[in-house]
Amino acid sequence: MFRPGAIVLALLLAGCHTQAPEEVIDRGSYQADVSRTALGMDQRIRFVVLHYTAENDADSLRILTQEAVSAHYLIPSRPDVKRGKPVALQLVPESRRAWHAGASFWQGRTNLNDTSLGIEIVNAGPRDDDWAPFSDAQIDLVIALLKDVTARYNIPPQNVLGHMDVAPGRKKDPGPAFPWRRLAQAGVGAWPDEAAVQRYQAGRPDDMPVNIARLQQKLARYGYNIGVNGVNDDASRAAIAAFQMHFRPADYRGNADAGSEAIIDALLEKYGGRE
């Protein structure tokens, strides 16, 4: 039997469907209407945390693909080149949490696995009396990767961190051999302006002792987990040493000195800090 009503209904449904097929998504047992979007949202990924593996390539890959620890990216000791470009190993999708930071802190946030991408770099770490170097090929690849992810997630320079920065005392990676200055020259990560450091240092020698509470307060403002108690105890010394490994690797004994204070002053001037 001919039923005009059924044809009109079918045309209407077809019309709705072609107007905005993406606005209602079939999720199996229910539908999700995605036609309206809130303004109140921000990026879940806010930090990048860099590590060395302290293992060779084979062991690094084996450990990072088992169940205990993981990272979003692994940089091999000698990255493959495919189609003329170096290859980073992506082990965890960026939308998923990787287990790389552990107990951690930056700028009042804890458990940075929730809000960071983790990059592991194959590197032996501490040796008898020095630190294993990172290769140019590794650093070039790290720079390319960081340029990409910091742009995609709008991550500010001062949120590109080492594991040591977010877990001082417990972790030393990527350590004082990691070339943060070179990264900054390539446009990734934080680095103070040399003229500002000189101005703040005001002729004081690098190793001249400074007011401990004042230095602690400045490091805390920048992001470090450091108590302001005026005593350079083990925890304070570990945080200062992490800062020095990052920004003044020639001396990372953890002393509260004028060179460190000038650097943190210049960083706070350039990037601001928590009040």
Ligand SMILES: [Zn+2]
């Ligand atoms: Zn680490």
